[in-house]
Amino acid sequence: xxxxxxxxxxxxxxxxxxxxxxxxxxxxxxxxxxxxxxxxxxxxxxxxxxxxxxxxxxxxxxxxxxxxxxxxxxxxxxxxxxxxxxxxxxxxxxxxxxxxxxxxxxxxxxxxxxxxxxxxxxxxxxxxxxxxxxxxxxxxxxxxxxxxxxxxxxxxxxxxxxxxxxxxxxxxxxxxxxxxxxxxxxxxxxxxxxxxxxxxxxxxxxxxxxxxxxxxxxxxxxxxxxxxxxxxxxxxxxxxxxxxxxxxxxxxxxxxxxxxxxxxxxxxxxxxxxxxxxxxxxxxxxxxxxxxxxxxxxxxxxxxxxxxxxxxxxxxxxxxxxxxxxxxxxxxxxxxxxxxxxxxxxxxxxxxxxxxxxxxxxxxxxxxxxxxxxxxxxxxxxxxxxxxxxxxxxxxxxxxxxxxxxxxxxxxxxxxxxxxxxxxxxxxxxxxxxxxxxxxxxxxxxxxxxxxxxxxxxxxxxxxxxxxxxxxxxxxxxxxxxxxxxxxxxxxxxxxxxxxxxxxxxxxxxxxxxxxxxxxxxxxxxxxxxxxxxxxxxxxxxxxxxxxxxxxxxxxxxxxxxxxxxxxxxxxxxxxxxxxxxxxxxxxxxxxxxxxxxxxxxxxxxxxxxxxxxxxxxxxxxxxxxxxxxxxxxxxxxxxxxxxxxxxxxxxxxxxxxxxxxxxxxxxxxxxxxxxxxxxxxxxxxxxxxxxxxxxxxxxxxxxxxxxxxxxxxxxxxxxxxxxxxxxxxxxxxxxxxxxxxxxxxxxxxxxxxxxxxxxxxxxxxxxxxxxxxxxxxxxxxxxxxxxxxxxx
Amino acid sequence: xxxxxxxxxxxxxxxxxxxxxxxxxxxxxxxxxxxxxxxxxxxxxxxxxxxxxxxxxxxxxxxxxxxxxxxxxxxxxxxxxxxxxxxxxxxxxxxxxxxxxxxxxxxxxxxxxxxxxxxxxxxxxxxxxxxxxxxxxxxxxxxxxxxxxxxxxxxxxxxxxxxxxxxxxxxxxxxxxxxxxxxxxxxxxxxxxxxxx
Numbered sequence: 006x007x008x009x010x011x012x013x014x015x016x017x018x019x020x021x022x023x024x025x026x027x028x029x030x031x032x033x034x035x036x037x038x039x040x041x042x043x044x045x046x047x048x049x050x051x052x053x054x055x056x057x058x059x060x061x062x063x064x065x066x067x068x069x070x071x072x073x074x075x076x077x078x079x080x081x082x083x084x085x086x087x088x089x090x091x092x093x094x095x096x097x098x099x100x101x102x103x104x105x106x107x108x109x110x111x112x113x114x115x116x117x118x119x120x121x122x123x124x125x126x127x128x129x130x131x132x133x134x135x136x137x138x139x140x141x142x143x144x145x146x147x148x149x150x151x152x153x154x155x156x157x158x159x160x161x162x163x164x165x166x167x168x169x170x171x172x173x174x175x176x177x178x179x180x181x182x183x184x185x186x187x188x189x190x191x192x193x194x195x196x197x198x199x200x201x202x203x204x205x206x207x208x209x210x211x212x213x214x215x216x217x218x219x220x221x222x223x224x225x226x227x228x229x230x231x232x233x234x235x236x237x238x239x240x241x242x243x244x245x246x247x248x249x250x251x252x253x254x255x256x257x258x259x260x261x262x263x264x265x266x267x268x269x270x271x272x273x274x275x276x277x278x279x280x281x282x283x284x285x286x287x288x289x290x291x292x293x294x295x296x297x298x299x300x301x302x303x304x305x306x307x308x309x310x311x312x313x314x315x316x317x318x319x320x321x322x323x324x325x326x327x328x329x330x331x332x333x334x335x336x337x338x339x340x341x342x343x344x345x346x347x348x349x350x351x352x353x354x355x356x357x358x359x360x361x362x363x364x365x366x367x368x369x370x371x372x373x374x375x376x377x378x379x380x381x382x383x384x385x386x387x388x389x390x391x392x393x394x395x396x397x398x399x400x401x402x403x404x405x406x407x408x409x410x411x412x413x414x415x416x417x418x419x420x421x422x423x424x425x426x427x428x429x430x431x432x433x434x435x436x437x438x439x440x441x442x443x444x445x446x447x448x449x450x451x452x453x454x455x456x457x458x459x460x461x462x463x464x465x466x467x468x469x470x471x472x473x474x475x476x477x478x479x480x481x482x483x484x485x486x487x488x489x490x491x492x493x494x495x496x497x498x499x500x501x502x503x504x505x506x507x508x509x510x511x512x513x514x515x516x517x518x519x520x521x522x523x524x525x526x527x528x529x530x531x532x533x534x535x536x537x538x539x540x541x542x543x544x545x546x547x548x549x550x551x552x553x554x555x556x557x558x559x560x561x562x563x564x565x566x567x568x569x570x571x572x573x574x575x576x577x578x579x580x581x582x583x584x585x586x587x588x589x590x591x592x593x594x595x596x597x598x599x600x601x602x603x604x605x606x607x608x609x610x611x612x613x614x615x616x617x618x619x620x621x622x623x624x625x626x627x628x629x630x631x632x633x634x635x636x637x638x639x640x641x642x643x644x645x646x647x648x649x650x651x652x653x654x655x656x657x658x659x660x661x662x663x664x665x666x667x668x669x670x671x672x673x674x675x676x677x678x679x680x681x682x683x684x685x686x687x688x689x690x691x692x693x694x695x696x697x698x699x700x701x702x703x704x705x706x707x708x709x710x711x712x713x714x715x716x717x718x719x720x721x722x723x724x725x726x727x728x729x730x731x732x733x734x735x736x737x738x739x740x741x742x743x744x745x746x747x748x749x750x751x752x753x754x755x756x757x758x759x760x761x762x763x764x765x766x767x768x769x770x771x772x773x774x775x776x777x778x779x780x781x782x783x784x785x786x787x788x789x790x791x792x793x794x795x796x797x798x
Numbered sequence: 799x800x801x802x803x804x805x806x807x808x809x810x811x812x813x814x815x816x817x818x819x820x821x822x823x824x825x826x827x828x829x830x831x832x833x834x835x836x837x838x839x840x841x842x843x844x845x846x847x848x849x850x851x852x853x854x855x856x857x858x859x860x861x862x863x864x865x866x867x868x869x870x871x872x873x874x875x876x877x878x879x880x881x882x883x884x885x886x887x888x889x890x891x892x893x894x895x896x897x898x899x900x901x902x903x904x905x906x907x908x909x910x911x912x913x914x915x916x917x918x919x920x921x922x923x924x925x926x927x928x929x930x931x932x933x934x935x936x937x938x939x940x941x942x943x944x945x946x947x948x949x950x951x952x953x954x955x956x957x958x959x960x961x962x963x964x965x966x967x968x969x970x971x972x973x974x975x976x977x978x979x980x981x982x983x984x985x986x987x988x989x990x991x992x993x994x995x
Contacts, residue, residue: 035930038938039945041833041873041924048832214846215837215939215973265837265939266973297838445818460961523937523974692933699976700936728842728971736977737968 014631025536029692032528033545034521045263046235046568047294049221052190057276057283057293058131060121061302062113062140065721066160066372067142069112072121077134082126084287086134089120092282094251098274100241102168102180102339105375106582108276112145114337115374118367118724124283126355133443146736148371151311151332154178162370164336170343173645179370180335181343183350185648187422188361194328197317201397205314205390206787208713209334210307210704212379213733216265218275218303219294229256230281235264237271239518249278250285254550257281261548268520268704269378270304272559273340296348301726305340305377306367306714308333310349310619314392316397320406324413325358331366331387333376340377347643348383348490355391355420356433356485357413362422363646364536372721376557376715379466380704381486388484389512389788392771396480397780406775407437407481415485424649427656429759430749432684436660437483439682439745445610446664446678446741448477463666463673474670479676480663480775483737483769488760489562489654493642495561496654497634499553500570501546502578504538504620505628511607511620513538513575516546516632519567520558523763526695529564530571532689537575539604540620553634561657561760564689569755570635577631579604586623593617638753643784655751661682661702661772664740667780672792674710676738676773681705682745698765700743705769707734709777803868805829812862821865822857823847825872833873833942836962837971844970847943848872849879854950856969873942876949880923881951895913925949928987935972944970948984957988 024030037043040247074086089096089110099105109120121138125131148162155176162178170181194200201592220234229252236242239259247254276293286290294438295303311332317325331349335342350366366383372481379385392682399406414433419795420426449472452462464470501516513534521527531543548555555567583602594617601612609617641650664678681702688694711732715724725731750757769789778785781795802826812828822839825831825848834843834857837984841856848857849871857870871879925948928934935941944967951958951966958966963984972980 026990029933031930031933032935034938036922038935039873039926039929040877041831041942043831043938045835045939047836050827050832070942127816129818160986213973214937215843215971216937217837264937265835266937268973294836296836297840297842303853458961460965466965474935509801525936696933696936696975699978700974701976704973715889725842728838729840733971734977735968735971736964736980739977742976742978 026689047219051290055124056128056291058776059119060135062118065116066145070141073139077137082130087122095248098245106340156469185364190326190363192490197325198320201316205312207310207386209309210269214266222280223290238557259550264522272378276320279645286535308376309378310386328363332612335368338375346382352384353387388767392482425651429751433779436682440662463668478776478780482768482771483660487653498566498570498638500574501632502574503630512542519555573635657764661768663772663776672795676740684747689758701765701767709770709773805870821860824862845943847946877923925987928983932983934979934983940972
């Protein structure tokens with residue numbers, strides 16, 4: 006035992022543990038994912054399992070007159086057909102408002118709302134049975150926009166509201182209203198030499214994660230249920246599921262299955278309660294897998310928005326004031342609309358210093374599809390509009406658009422319109438400089454020795470041009486996003502860390518409920534444990550509800566929060582290990598009394614690198630285990646009248662330069678390059694950082710030129726619920742994406758990290774729009790841009 | 799009905815197949831090969847791409863009965879297929895025959911902390927290893943289909959240009975990566991292939 010403690014001190018040359026933070030470690034689940042062995046929620050299987058199927062409403066707003074399930078029930082292979090009347094307990098759920106029926110009762114409020122459920126022994130039998138359920142509807146008037154929602158005689162989407170916003174909203178069809186008033190915009194406007202106004206429209210975007218909503222519910226002998234699902238937040242699901250099943254939370258045991266992407270679309274419940282209800286009813290395991298058509302109805306989307314902006318500036322380019330109104334359509338159920346409103350309002354000014362503002366954001370209830378969380382969460386829509394305004398302002402001032410932005414760029418110390426000081430680095434001007442300084446991609450890259458390579462041209466393999474009518478444009482944008490849960494939310498994460506000797510080596514076990522949705526949290530967690538505990542072997546326990554909540558994998562918060570929780574718990578484990586060490590070996594070496602001892606390379610070392618003991622000898626057969634919650638610094642709610650309050654945890658910034666080539670005759674756009682610069686605080690894993698930035702950038706590109714859920718304004722029905730009609734960027738639509746990142750540490754965050762996933766989704770869209778405007782000279786106030794917007798046909 | 803075909807070199811048979819079942823469904827739910835993914839089930843996303851008698855196809859659009867007597871390669875057999883590329887009878891290598899992933903297996907799954915850097919190299923095909931090394935895997939749902947398509951590209955074009963890669967993979971949607979690392983992975987696999995020739 007303790008061989009090294011009495012011998013000659015050995016210097017540890019490797020100061021940082023291999024595989025610790027800052028390295029581009031590869032994914033621990035990579036091998037499983039490339040061999041097809043990784044078990045996603047749609048891969049779950051159980052002997053004797055049934056298949057669940059929903060029947061969804063064919064109309065957007067109607068009273069349910071009658072439901073006849075008899076024909077479906079009579080089919081061979083059908084085990085259960087359920088309506089709301091058959092639900093065991095609470096009939097509604099919801100993250101912020103409990104306004105969403107598990108199965109519609111009384112009326113349906115949007116196209117594609119679940120009304121009935123079937124369990125059968127084959128998915129096709131279940132589908133056919135669902136089709137035999139007869140529902141009679143009596144259609145109601147539709148609420149589809151702000152005017153119809155707030156008309157004097159407007160029908161109420163939800164009667165008798167009693168949520169936490171119902172007391173202050175100007176109309177029951179408004180979920181939440183957040184004004185922000187600072188300075189005196191009317192007075193400041195008098196100083197403006199130029200004023201620009203704009204009205205902007207942002208389309209409804211779909212998260213379009215590839216792994217469909219799916220999972221397996223297995224009834225347990227104790228009357229409870231074991232649930233295997235893909236979600237962004239196990240504990241939030243649990244809180245909503247248990248009351249609807251009439252079960253105590255401890256009888257609903259949730260385990261994370263493989264998650265095929267999320268992007269906000271899995272923050273709300275989808276099939277979790279439905280499969281559980283069928284499993285409890287039939288006593289058999291029930292698997293549910295939405296097909297793509299159903300997936301378009303099975304999760305919330307990004308809020309479509311109307312944005313009205315006014316900016317003024319003096320002739321030297323100093324912005325005098327900003328007024329805006331942002332109208333977000335939340336659709337039939339609230340989901341996270343209220344928080345999206347808070348974000349849109351508080352970030353509507355963009356990353357600029359503007360002292361005099363008048364801001365109003367509202368979220369509507371309507372009969373359109375429900376909208377909620379998607380990457381960028383309210384900040385995306387605002388960025389599209391304020392960046393268009395910056396270009397308009399620059400044009401009117403005859404100023405370079407980047408120079409105008411830099412002149413008004415915020416920096417550390419700037420006061421937000423909410424009164425909150427930006428107390429960490431805010432390198433807005435520098436990010437713009439970085440993207441602008443990049444050399445432009447060569448002109449006419451389609452030209453080859455053998456003629457034109459149409460694959461490099463707008464229209465691509467459709468062979469619509471060989472370069473004629475093609476015009477290049479360049480555009481810039483920059484954005485600001487909050488990181489983490491805001492407005493006074495008690496946001497925390499929990500990490501259980503166990504350190505013990507297995508087969509002669511100290512091994513750390515990291516157990517959290519963090520949803521790995523592809524972002525690479527599992528990689529980062531192991532890196533943090535290695536850095537903090539100085540061990541090589543780290544095992545990541547599957548995420549489940551047997552450990553405390555990790556909060557949501559959203560809002561760019563998970564590395565900050567669960568990373569922070571792991572760092573914190575590891576620190577506590579280290580203290581305990583050192584206590585044991587002092588007890589056993591304290592008398593051998595005076596350095597044991599030093600408070601600054603570290604764990605490095607499997608050993609206890611002094612900060613000078615002197616080895617005091619091997620972890621194996623300190624621990625022997627003792628295991629040290631800590632489960633602890635960790636919180637970021639508290640935030641405040643925004644005042645409901647003035648919008649004042651230190652509402653946000655942290656801010657993130659990214660800038661883009663887009664280079665596009667437009668076939669002006671056909672209205673086809675090819676994005677040639679989309680350069681991005683972002684401050685990431687600290688890159689714990691550079692490879693993952695770049696992956697997040699590029700992925701976010703392309704989601705922004707999608708909503709710039711192709712992605713939109715089209716809802717018929719006359720019927721409120723979704724017209725394109727498929728990947729045939731809802732277009733996603735393919736590898737042919739996607740440009741080169743060079744990335745520069747800065748690492749300016751946030752002194753308040755663990756390791757100085759800054760949430761990185763969302764910021765690149767903001768400025769990507771307006772940069773592409775700016776480039777298309779630059780190429781065509783068109784105003785383009787709506788995104789996505791479609792060929793007809795460019796050709797006027 | 800009963801269907802018979804060869805999957806990853808092994809003769810497979812499924813009984814009581816409903817005529818409307820796709821090749822994808824039979825692979826996933828009846829033959830214990832859930833590696834091929836069901837993301838759109840209408841041939842738009844490529845997540846279910848398999849080789850059918852050598853050709854990359856969306857297995858969601860092939861009726862199981864149409865595959866009768868065919869040779870199928872899925873992501874589960876890709877490493878062996880690549881190893882025996884010149885062999886007329888690709889080696890076996892699919893998992894045990896049951897449906898999907900059993901709960902027992904799912905419960906026992908653990909992300910191991912240390913295999914990432916090496917990727918347990920020897921077992922993988924060059925394109926699989928390159929996807930891990932280049933960071934082309936995030937959520938991984940598109941990965942099986944992309945691997946099958948990219949492997950087929952490299953089989954017929956050992957040093958593809960970027961435009962060739964984009965064209966060959968344009969039927970495979972990825973929502974996480976923005977495709978840059980996927981391009982990196984294919985370039986990397988091609989470069990490594992060249993080194994070994």
